[in-house]
Amino acid sequence: MSFFKAVQTSGRELSHETMNGKKFRLLGLAIAIFVVARFILQTIYNVFLHPIASVPGPWLAKVFGAYMAPAQAGLHRAQTLRSLHDKYGPVVRIGTNEVSISEWTAYRQIYSQKGSNKTHHFYEDTKLAGPGNLFTIINKEAHSGRRKLQNPAYSQQAVLENEDFIANRADVLVRRIMNSHAGNQSSKTVADVFLLDGLFSLEVILKCAFNRHYGDSPAGDSLTLLRAMDSSAVAIQVRAALPFITRSLGKHIPGNIGKSYRGWDVWESMTRTLVEQFQQNEAASDVRQRFMTTPMIVNEDTYLGRKMNQEELVDDMMAVAFAGSGTTSTTLTYLIYSLARDHKRQDRLRQELQTCNETLNDLKDLPFLNAVIKETMRVYPTIMSTLPRVLDEPLTVDKYVLPKGTFVGMQNYVHHRDPRLYPHPDEWWPERWLEDGSNVKDMNAALTPFSLGPYNCIGQNLARAELYLAVSKVFRKLRLTLNADMTDWDMEMEDRFNIAPKGRRCLVDVEVSN
Structure with missing residues (x-):
């Protein structure tokens, strides 16, 4: 009897298992049907019924x-x-x-404080050390408070006070180019200006921010920091596109992506050390608050109602080092690249430079120098990608009405190549800025290398000063020719939000100008 009971019990258990299996299968099928139905309904809505469906x-x-x-x-x-x-x-x-x-005429509407605000999905994912910085702060009042704290260090007056130092570093740049051996040819001087321009801009910003001093030979810390930041730009873009790849996860990924995330850690660690050293050795004695770091240490953020804490300070100074070096240096590199391929225009610029003194007040009024800088910023915009915004009010562009809440964005790389404004838009042609006519006014209005409105580039005065002084020093003294080993691929622009040449080099043959 026990045998038959066991068989009956086993049968009941099998029956229960079968029933449970059917229930799970039915539940799984129901979930699948629900997911598919929801996707279909959402797709129908997005394609045909969404406010921007047209x-x-x-x-x-x-x-x-x-x-x-x-x-x-x-x-x-x-x-x-x-x-x-x-x-x-x-x-x-x-x-x-x-x-x-x-459409370039929409730029002011989108990037004014009234018309839109920063989006969470990009700026939250590109914080550098955690708390956020001037670039990533979304709240308008919080951004205004942080900007007021930093503005004096980037004023035209502050730049003029640093003019001699910037000129000194530009002289060092010239000597480094003259003494470089980046190429394989022993009979000529070959310089990698991509690397040397990066060191120039970084050492300027590290002096202005932390009172760091550098000689002619690249110091190990500036070179290491430069390479870490250059590498990190890839991780920042990957993080923005795929937010689930966190820094703690990303640095374990094999290959260049993992290397980029590890570079991000080096960048943060080195910036933290720079901040701590400045706090210990410089902040108390900087009574005039000449250095960019000082106001953020000793003054209160009006929005926070307190001084910045250490993590906030590190995040902001990481942004200062990144934005103050990689952007200006890339513009300078593409400017040198363009002139190294065009000796006629290079000679014209050299002749113009020799008509004035090497001061910012004199250089800023030179027509062809300004045309060369503008055209480089147009064709090779250092911030080439989207500054994403969410509309705070409806916006009409062309025949489309974009409702409040729509994510919108414009790209310097795109509207700087509008053929209606810039004939032959892919051609580097500085003379277009010297022509007369109403179109030049629109061309200038559409040129937005530093953005517009309350979120525009806080460091643009310093960036312009670096470009004026460095270009003047380099082309007064040197005649540069693009090296034969360079290819078009080397200088293709890589969109890492800011730009960098794919080959990570720009080799030029160097001669002393007569």
Whole structure:
């Protein structure tokens, strides 16, 4: 009897297991049907009923909010957007609730304080050390408080007080170029100006921020920091495109991505050391608050109602080192690259430079020098990618009305190449800025290398000073020719939000000018 009872018990257990299995399968099927149905309904809504459904764009962009993530992670987002605008027009849908705009007249509306605000999905994901910095702060009042704290250190007066030092570092740049041996040819001097321009700008910002002093030979710490920041730019873009790849996770990824995340750690560690050393050795004696770090140590942030804490200070100074070096140096590199391929224009610039003194007040009024700088900023915009915003009020562009809450953005790389304003837009042609006519006014209005409005580049006075002085020093004394080993690929722009040449080099043959 016990045998038959065991069989009956086993049968009941099998029956229960079968029933439970059916229940789980039915539950799984129900969940799958629900997910598929929801996706279909959401897709129908996004494609046909969404408030921006009429905006043209790729079909997949209407379905997937992260349509641009592969291009962003692949460092060619701006170039992809330009292709989309060429195909679809001045207003393109690039996500379920995101629009890219190439119409330059919309720039002021979008980037004014009234019309829009920073988006959470980009700026929250690009914080450098945790708390956020002047660039990533979203709250308008908080940004205003932080900006007021930092403004005096970037004023024109502060730049003029640093003019002699900037000129000194530009002289060092010239000597480094003259004494360089970046090439393989023993019979000529070959310099990698991408590296040397980066050191020039970084050492200027480290002096202005931390009172650091450097000689002619590149110091180990400046070179290490420069390479760490250059590497980190890739991780920042990957993090913005794929937020789930955190810093703690990313540094364990094999290859260049993991290397980039590890570079981010080096950048933070070195900045932390610079801040601590400045606090110990310089802050108390800097009564005039000449250095960028001092106001953030000794003064109160009016929004916070207190002084910044250590983590906030480190995050902001990481941003200062990054924005104050990689941006200006890249502009200088592409300017040298353009003139090294064009001796006629290089000679014209040299002749103009020799007509005046090497002071900022004299240099800033030279027509061709300004044209060369503007054209470099147009063709090779150091911030080439999108500054994303969310609309605080409806915006009409072309024939489309974009409702409040729409994510929008413009790209210097795209509207700087508007053929209606800039004939032959891919050609580096400085003379376009010297022509007369009403179009020049629009050309200047559409040129936005430092952005506009309350979130514009706080360091633009310093950046211009570096460019004026460095270009003057280099081309008064040197005649540069693009090295034969360079290829077009080497100088293709990589969209890491800011730009860098793909080859990470710009080799020039160097001669002393007569």
